Structure formats: C-alpha cells, structure tokens
Amino acid sequence: MGFNKIYINKEKIISSFKSKGAQGVSDMFLKYDGIILEGDCNVCHHIEKIMSKEETVEYRENLIEVYMLQLLEGLYKIN
Secondary structure, eight states: OOOOEEEEOHHHHHHHHHHHHHHHHHHHHHSOSEEEEOTTOHHHHHHHHHHTSSSOHHHHHHHHHHHHHHHHTTSSOOO
8 A cells, every 4th residue: 555645736726626615625635645735825725724623524624615615706815
C-alpha cells in the first residue's frame, strides 16, 4: 500500500465543490495521507482550518458549504 498525496489549489477546490458539493471538498482532505496546499491560496487555507476543527464531518461540511457559497457569490476575494 502506497502513500497517497494530493496537491490542492483553489481551482481544484472550486471544481470539486461545483461537481460534488461540500462532501467533495472534504473528501479531498479525508481520503489522502498527505496534502500539499498551494502556498498563497487563501481559499486553501480557509478550508484547511475548517477541516482541522475537532468537529463532526457533517459540521465541517456545513462550514465548507457556507464558506464556498459566500465565496462564489463574491463576498470573499478569490486569490
């Protein structure tokens, strides 16, 4: 069995959210052994903070849902 890693950037997060919702985004963080985030990506770091919370998966997915909907509505700057 190998070490599974994923490179995550804002485009991958947005694409995953649009196709699979908050569950698709959380799955990226839960299904891999190693996560490599784009260095200057605020979106990546916000999602990482949500996923590192000591809460249930459902609660974290709810936070992702709210954040991503606000992001896509233009309430946050995407960089």
